[in-house]
Every structure is written in C-alpha cells, then in structure tokens.
Amino acid sequence: MSVIAIDGPSGVGKSSTSQEVARRLGYGYLDTGAMYRAMAWLCLNRGVSDPGDVVELIRGADLEITTDPDDFRVEVDGMDITDDIREARVSENVQTVSAVQDARDELIERQREIIGDTTPGIVVEGRDITTVVAPDAPVRILMTAEESVRIARRSTELHGTADAAAVDATRKLVVDRDAKDSTTTDFLTAADGVHTLDTTDVGFEQAVAAVLGLVEDTT
Ligand code: C5P
Numbered sequence: 001m002s003v004i005a006i007d008g009p010s011g012v013g014k015s016s017t018s019q020e021v022a023r024r025l026g027y028g029y030l031d032t033g034a035m036y037r038a039m040a041w042l043c044l045n046r047g048v049s050d051p052g053d054v055v056e057l058i059r060g061a062d063l064e065i066t067t068d069p070d071d072f073r074v075e076v077d078g079m080d081i082t083d084d085i086r087e088a089r090v091s092e093n094v095q096t097v098s099a100v101q102d103a104r105d106e107l108i109e110r111q112r113e114i115i116g117d118t119t120p121g122i123v124v125e126g127r128d129i130t131t132v133v134a135p136d137a138p139v140r141i142l143m144t145a146e147e148s149v150r151i152a153r154r155s156t157e158l159h160g161t162a163d164a165a166a167v168d169a170t171r172k173l174v175v176d177r178d179a180k181d182s183t184t185t186d187f188l189t190a191a192d193g194v195h196t197l198d199t200t201d202v203g204f205e206q207a208v209a210a211v212l213g214l215v216e217d218t219t
Contacts, residue, residue, distance in 0.1 A: 002027070002121035004215060005129040007187045008143035009178045011150030011157075013199050017143070017207045018125040019069045024212060028067035028118035032126035032133070033094075035107050037085035038063055038074045040094040055102040063110070067118050091173065095180050104184070108133055127185040130194045138218050141211060142190040145199045150174060 004021065008014045015031055022029035039058050043049060048057050064075040073082045084090070097103050111133050115122055124133065130140035145153075151174050152162040159166035182188060190196045195214055199207050 002139075002219070003115060003134050003137035004121070004123045004139045004141070004211070005134045005137040006123065006125040006141045006143060006211070007127055007130045007194075008125075009127075009150060009181070009187055010174050011152075011154035012143045012145045013153065013204065013207055014125045014143050016204060017199075017211060018123045019072070020204075020208045021211045021215075022069040022123040024208070025121060025123075025215070027069075027120065028122040029069040029072070030065070030067055030111065030114055030118075030122055030124040031072065032107070032111055032124060032129065034072075034074050034085060035063065035065060035111065036094050036098045037090050038065070038076055038081060039097045039103070039107065041081055041085050041087075041090050042076050043096050044089060044093055049096050051100045051103075054097060054100055055106065058097070058103050058106050065114070067114060067122060069123075088173075091177065094177075095184075098181065099184050101184075104128075127181060127187040131186070131191045135191075139211075139215050140191075140194040141197050141214060142187070142194050143197045143199055143207070144188075147175070149200050 006014050006018050019029050039061060042061055043054055043057060046057060048054055062077050066073045073080060074085060075081065115124060115134060126133065130142060151167055151171050154174050155162045155166045155170040158170060197207065197210055
C-alpha cells in the first residue's frame with residue numbers, strides 16, 4: 001500500500017495536483033481539508049462553536065467522503081454537501097474545527113482508517129499529512145509558492161479573474177486563513193525527509209510531472 005502525502009498552504013495547487021496524480025496512478029485521493037470543511041459546515045448549521053460541543057458533534061457525525069478522484073463527494077447525515085463546503089462562510093469558520101486539538105485527533109483517526117482501507121495506494125493532501133497523519137509515507141511533499149502567486153491562483157478560482165479588485169478581495173482571505181492555520185500546523189517548512197516542490201514558476205502539468213517523478217524515484 002503506497003501513500004503519497006502532500007501538504008501546503010492555500011492556493012498552492014495541492015488539490016488539483018493531488019487529484020491528477022491519483023488519476024494517473026490509479027490511486028485513491030483524499031482531500032483532508034474537505035473533512036475539516038464538512039465538520040465546520042455541520043457546526044455552522046447546528047449553531048455550535050464551543051470547543052467541547054464541536055468535539056462532541058464531530059465524534060457523533062455521520063461523515064462520508066469518497067476517495068475516487070473522478071467522483072469526489074462529501075456527505076454529512078446522507079446529505080451531499082460537496083458544493084456547500086466551498087462557501088466563504090465555511091472557509092471563514094473552518095478553524096472552529098481545525099484549531100481544536102481533540103477535533104483534529106478525531107479527524108486524523110478517520111483519515112488513517114481511510115488510508116488503510118484504500119488500495120492500491122492513495123494521494124492524501126492537507127496541512128499535517130507529511131508530519132502527523134502519514135509521517136511514514138514513502139513519498140512526502142511540501143508544495144510552496146510565493147504568496148502573491150497563491151493569492152492570484154485563489155482569486156482566479158473564486159472570481160474567475162486575477163485583476164486588481166479580485167486579488168484585493170482574495171488577499172485578506174488567504175493571508176488570514178494561513179496565519180491562523182500556521183498556529184496549529186506547520187505547513188510552511190518542510191520536515192526532515194520531506195521534498196519541497198516550489199510551484200511559483202511551475203504550471204499544473206509540470207507540478208504533476210514533478211510529483212510523478214518523485215514517486216518513480218522511490219519505487
Ligand atoms: O485545504 P483546504 O483549504 O480546503 O482546508 C480547509 C481548512 O482545513 C484549512 O484552512 C485548515 O484550517 C484545515 N485543515 C487542517 N489540516 C488539514 C487540512 C485542512 O487543519 N490536514
């Protein structure tokens with residue numbers, strides 16, 4: 001069973017790269033950020049924000065996430081919330097979940113179960129995959145890119161453009177979320193044995209090729 005662990009900040013291109021690498025290798029794909037988002041969506045829906053209540057809610061939650069890179073879906077209580085978890089209100093409140101260690105531990109356990117159940121391999125992406133969730137993965141990569149590039153990429157995703165107004169509207173979202181996230185997980189420096197893939201001047205196809213190259217080197 002082969003695990004490819006990929007971490008990085010927002011807008012670095014982790015999801016699209018990981019999904020495509022999984023497709024090319026015939027592997028599963030796990031977007032751990034989607035699990036945090038799904039639980040944040042549930043907390044918002046139930047009006048829950050107290051850390052103790054958040055953990056309780058997550059422990060009892062019926063969370064389903066697919067690992068098929070061609071059929072990505074997230075469900076809570078049987079309801080498809082794949083699109084809902086991308087809403088701005090979820091992005092802005094996701095730390096209600098991700099900043100609570102007991103909530104993280106619960107999701108990390110589920111992530112490890114999914115990893116163990118997926119054959120012949122899985123590409124897992126997030127913030128703490130190379131260090132906490134799968135530190136023994138044979139391939140571990142930290143994707144980085146200059147902040148201005150990440151903001152422009154996220155702006156294009158959210159607004160369909162990276163013009164000055166859209167970039168301005170996106171800057172605060174990206175910078176604030178990364179600043180808060182970096183207080184719980186260190187996804188800005190590569191741990192020992194983790195390869196750094198700087199995508200500042202690297203397009204999508206090149207990033208995919210670079211990851212596949214690292215996989216080839218280790219098998
Ligand atoms: O990757 P994405 O931007 O969808 O992640 C949403 C949020 O989930 C992050 O901002 C972070 O707070 C949290 N997260 C995390 N650990 C992970 C993946 C995501 O704390 N492994």
